[in-house]
Amino acid sequence: MNPDVAFPIWSGERAQRVAAVLDGCLPPAxxxxxxxxxxMRYSVLSGGKRVRALLAYAAGEFxxxxxxxxxxxxxxxxxxxxxxxxxxxxxxxxDDVLRRGRPACHVAYGExxxxxxxxxxxxxxxxxxxxxxVPGGISxxxxxxxxxxxxxxxxxxxxxxxxxxxxxELERMHRLKxxxxxxxxxxxGAACGPPLNAAQERALDRxxxxxxxxxxxxxxxxxxxxxxxxxGKTAGKDAAxxxxxxxxxxxxxxxxxxxxxxxxxxxxxLADSGRGAxxxxxxxxxxxxxxx
Amino acid sequence: MNPDVAFPIWSGERAQRVAAVLDGCLPPAxxxxxxxxxxMRYSVLSGGKRVRALLAYAAGEFxxxxxxxxxxxxxxxxxxxxxxxxxxxxxxxxDDVLRRGRPACHVAYGExxxxxxxxxxxxxxxxxxxxxxVPGGISxxxxxxxxxxxxxxxxxxxxxxxxxxxxxELERMHRLKxxxxxxxxxxxGAACGPPLNAAQERALDRxxxxxxxxxxxxxxxxxxxxxxxxxGKTAGKDAAxxxxxxxxxxxxxxxxxxxxxxxxxxxxxLADSGRGAxxxxxxxxxxxxxxx
Numbered sequence: 001m002n003p004d005v006a007f008p009i010w011s012g013e014r015a016q017r018v019a020a021v022l023d024g025c026l027p028p029a030x031x032x033x034x035x036x037x038x039x040m041r042y043s044v045l046s047g048g049k050r051v052r053a054l055l056a057y058a059a060g061e062f063x064x065x066x067x068x069x070x071x072x073x074x075x076x077x078x079x080x081x082x083x084x085x086x087x088x089x090x091x092x093x094x095d096d097v098l099r100r101g102r103p104a105c106h107v108a109y110g111e112x113x114x115x116x117x118x119x120x121x122x123x124x125x126x127x128x129x130x131x132x133x134v135p136g137g138i139s140x141x142x143x144x145x146x147x148x149x150x151x152x153x154x155x156x157x158x159x160x161x162x163x164x165x166x167x168x169e170l171e172r173m174h175r176l177k178x179x180x181x182x183x184x185x186x187x188x189g190a191a192c193g194p195p196l197n198a199a200q201e202r203a204l205d206r207x208x209x210x211x212x213x214x215x216x217x218x219x220x221x222x223x224x225x226x227x228x229x230x231x232g233k234t235a236g237k238d239a240a241x242x243x244x245x246x247x248x249x250x251x252x253x254x255x256x257x258x259x260x261x262x263x264x265x266x267x268x269x270l271a272d273s274g275r276g277a278x279x280x281x282x283x284x285x286x287x288x289x290x291x292x
Numbered sequence: 293m294n295p296d297v298a299f300p301i302w303s304g305e306r307a308q309r310v311a312a313v314l315d316g317c318l319p320p321a322x323x324x325x326x327x328x329x330x331x332m333r334y335s336v337l338s339g340g341k342r343v344r345a346l347l348a349y350a351a352g353e354f355x356x357x358x359x360x361x362x363x364x365x366x367x368x369x370x371x372x373x374x375x376x377x378x379x380x381x382x383x384x385x386x387d388d389v390l391r392r393g394r395p396a397c398h399v400a401y402g403e404x405x406x407x408x409x410x411x412x413x414x415x416x417x418x419x420x421x422x423x424x425x426v427p428g429g430i431s432x433x434x435x436x437x438x439x440x441x442x443x444x445x446x447x448x449x450x451x452x453x454x455x456x457x458x459x460x461e462l463e464r465m466h467r468l469k470x471x472x473x474x475x476x477x478x479x480x481g482a483a484c485g486p487p488l489n490a491a492q493e494r495a496l497d498r499x500x501x502x503x504x505x506x507x508x509x510x511x512x513x514x515x516x517x518x519x520x521x522x523x524g525k526t527a528g529k530d531a532a533x534x535x536x537x538x539x540x541x542x543x544x545x546x547x548x549x550x551x552x553x554x555x556x557x558x559x560x561x562l563a564d565s566g567r568g569a570x571x572x573x574x575x576x577x578x579x580x581x582x583x584x
Contacts, residue, residue, distance in 0.1 A: 027439055036439050036447035087411060090384075092403035111384035112450050115407070116443050119379060122411065123438035126418045130430035138430050142419035147319055147328050147412035155325035158404050 007282040011054055014074075018053040019045065021075040025128050039109040039117035040124075044082045046100045051215070051287065052077040052181060056189035058279035059204065063193030072132030073188040079125035080145050080181060086118040088154070096237065134191050144184030153177025157243070165244040171213065178219070179212030186211070186280075203273035207266045207280060214262035214288050220245035221255050222291065263288040299574040303346055306366075310345040311337065313367045317420050331401040331409035332416075336374045338392045343507070343579065344369040344473060348481035350571035351496065355485030364424030365480040371417035372437050372473060378410040380446070388529065426483050436476030445469025449535070457536040463505065470511070471504030478503070478572075495565035499558045499572060506554035506580050512537035513547050514583070555580040 005013075022044050027037045053074035060070030089096040089104040090111060097107050106114035122145070129137050143149055153176030160173060186208035190196060196204065223238045224247050238245045246255040266284040270277040297305075314336050319329045345366035352362030381388040381396040382403060389399050398406035414437070421429050435441055445468030452465060478500035482488060488496065515530045516539050530537045538547040558576040562569040 033439070033444050033447035033451060035451065036444060040439060083411075087407060090407065092382075092407060113447065115379060115382065115384060116439075116446050116450075118411075119375075119414065119437075120439035120443035122414050123434045123441075123443065127431055127434035127438060130434060138418055138422040142415045142422060145411075146415035146419060147325070147332060147408075149415075151408050151412035151415065152325050152328060155328035155405065155408050158408075159325065159327065 007279070007286065010279060010282075011286070014054055014057045015050040017071065018050055018057075018074045018078060021071045022078060025075060025124065035109060035113055036116055036120065039105055039113050040121055042108060043086050043099075043105045043117060044079065044121065046102060048078075048082075048100055049290075050078060051283075052081050052185040054283055055182060055185040055208075055211070055280075056192075058277075058283055059186045059189030060192045061279055062204070062273075062275065062277050063190040063196055063200075065189065065192030069132045069134065069192040070189055072128050073134055073137065073185075073192055076125045076129035076137075076141055077181060077185040077188065079121050079128060080141065080150070083118040083121035083125070084145075084150055084154075084181075086114050086121070090114060093154075093158075094237070094241070129188075132192070134188060137188055137191055140184055140187055140191065144180040149176055149180035149184075150178075153180065160244055162242045163244065165249060167249055170244055170246065170249050174213060174216040175209075178216040179209065182212035182215060183208040200273050200275060203269045206269035206272075207277075207284070210262045210266035210269065211284055211287060214259055214266065214284075217246045217255055217259050217262065218288060218290060220247050221252065221259070223247075224252065226291070259288050299571070299578065302571060302574075303578070306346055306349045307342040309363065310342055310349075310366045310370060313363045314370060317367060317416065327401060327405055328408055328412065331397055331405050332413055334400060335378050335391075335397045335409060336371065336413065338394060340370075340374075340392055341582075342370060343575075344373050344477040346575055347474065347477040347500075347503070347572075348484075350569075350575055351478045351481030352484045353571055354496070354565075354567065354569050355482040355488055355492075357481065357484030361424045361426065361484040362481055364420050365426055365429065365477075365484055368417045368421035368429075368433055369473060369477040369480065371413050371420060372433065372442070375410040375413035375417070376437075376442060376446075376473075378406050378413070382406060385446075385450075386529070386533070421480075424484070426480060429480055429483055432476055432479055432483065436472040441468055441472035441476075442470075445472065452536055454534045455536065457541060459541055462536055462538065462541050466505060466508040467501075470508040471501065474504035474507060475500040492565050492567060495561045498561035498564075499569075499576070502554045502558035502561065503576055503579060506551055506558065506576075509538045509547055509551050509554070510580060510582060512539050513544065513551070515539075516544065518583070551580050 026041050026044060029038045029041055031037055056074040056077055057070055085099060086105045088094050089099055090106050097104050105117060126138060129141055145151065153173055156173040157177055186204055190204055223236060223245065246258065263284055267281060270281050318333050318336060321330045321333055323329055348366040348369055349362055377391060378397045380386050381391055382398050389396050397409060418430060421433055437443065445465055448465040449469055478496055482496055515528060538550065555576055559573060562573050
């Protein structure tokens with residue numbers, strides 16, 4: 001791959017690359033138990049923006065990691081993300097029927113199979129990452145997915161439905177719910193290369209933290225402004241479910257301003273890293289300007 | 293600990309030991325999100341026979357593993373087992389309300405929290421195992437939990453409700469559903485020591501395979517013969533749910549005979565290992581004679 005291509009080419013190539021890695025590590029659709037494997041493939045290979053994989057690839061390039069090692073890190077974070085979407089959409093959670101423009105996994109395959117598909121995808125994420133021997137990688141991914149990461153954020157989210165949250169409570173929830181895995185994608189990608197120095201580590205962490213939060217604020221704004229067609233998922237669902245969001249807590253204008261602030265913070269962190277971080281910078285711009 | 297104590301003392305000490313390890317690796321009940329952490333602790337620290345932990349400890353002793361390393365392996369398999377019970381009991385799966393003599397997790401904490409507690413426990417299992425750096429351990433645990441292991445067995449189980457299965461189909465289902473994690477407990481425990489030779493590996497695998505299957509056949513017999521009080525879970529539920537079992541497929545007498553055959557096979561494998569395997573042999577006897 002040409003390293004100097006424009007961002008849409010770079011990201012398109014990486015998205016295709018991780019899709020191929022995912023296709024290869026998922027059991028074939030005709031391997032028994034067929035329905036489980038079909039449900040897993042349905043949810044993982046249905047597209048999506050592959051934000052987490054792109055962050056892992058960009059951080060891997062930043063750190064000088066071997067692309068074939070970064071492949072495993074990128075696939076692992078996408079598998080965790082796919083499992084979390086399946087479980088989030090279940091009737092006992094968000095009860096959503098639409099995902100990536102198609103019926104949610106539990107609509108297509110039934111609740112029990114969706115539950116198992118999510119469970120099996122989480123295991124597969126660790127199996128895939130273990131192949132690559134990324135130093136500290138398993139601990140990093142496990143913490144970001146567990147009760148002190150994504151699953152913990154979901155629990156805060158459940159408890160917050162119908163509640164009035166202060167901005168800092170909302171931030172804590174989102175830093176776990178979305179930010180933890182986004183941060184893990186960046187750190188895992190970077191861990192695929194030779195060790196970074198302390199300043200570079202700090203810069204990357206600051207960037208990951210700002211991007212992770214910005215991603216969620218953008219989501220909240222899009223949930224108000226978007227349509228199901230542009231989003232590929234149900235729009236306006238936060239308000240319908242009385243979930244506190246950045247828009248409901250601080251208003252649309254302030255939420256938009258916060259996105260800009262986080263974008264500047266992410267770029268400033270990258271500038272402080274003392275190392276070329278072109279692709280990470282481009283992802284920051286893309287994510288803060290996205291419309292779906 | 294005195295290495296020569298009788299089996300009930302040895303197993304009681306090891307069960308206490310893994311409970312302490314689990315208590316230490318689970319987040320405290322007062323750490324936010326409190327309900328999630330309480331649900332996780334409720335399900336993991338509610339006792340149970342700790343069969344998988346005991347197998348890991350026994351295999352660890354067989355292989356000469358460092359007990360503090362085996363601790364992590366034992367805790368990890370118990371965490372996977374605990375998560376699987378929570379998800380199995382959910383309304384969309386077996387819809388059971390009683391577990392280890394207490395309300396199932398989803399009854400005590402609600403479906404959504406039970407789903408998240410299971411998800412977070414799976415992540416914690418890998419986090420805990422990663423601490424111990426057991427060679428090949430993460431891959432082994434991940435495969436045994438995933439779609440080619442336990443989750444796959446559950447999917448076969450779902451598909452088999454109301455169906456007529458041949459004995460070999462039933463065996464395939466149970467080898468995955470119960471046998472995969474039992475086998476992983478043995479192999480993980482052994483992997484905590486210096487590498488075994490090929491004959492020892494083979495002997496251990498044969499033993500694990502026989503024990504794993506025997507455990508399930510005993511479960512099927514107890515489901516017919518036991519009471520909720522002796523089992524700590526709903527009795528007679530396989531028949532009520534029209535699930536094929538060893539008893540329904542081959543009859544009670546033949547199922548009892550199969551247990552004895554598997555017991556002999558497990559002992560014969562251990563005898564072929566050319567190495568002292570006292571605790572593994574005692575576990576084989578205990579599991580094939582158990583009444584709950």
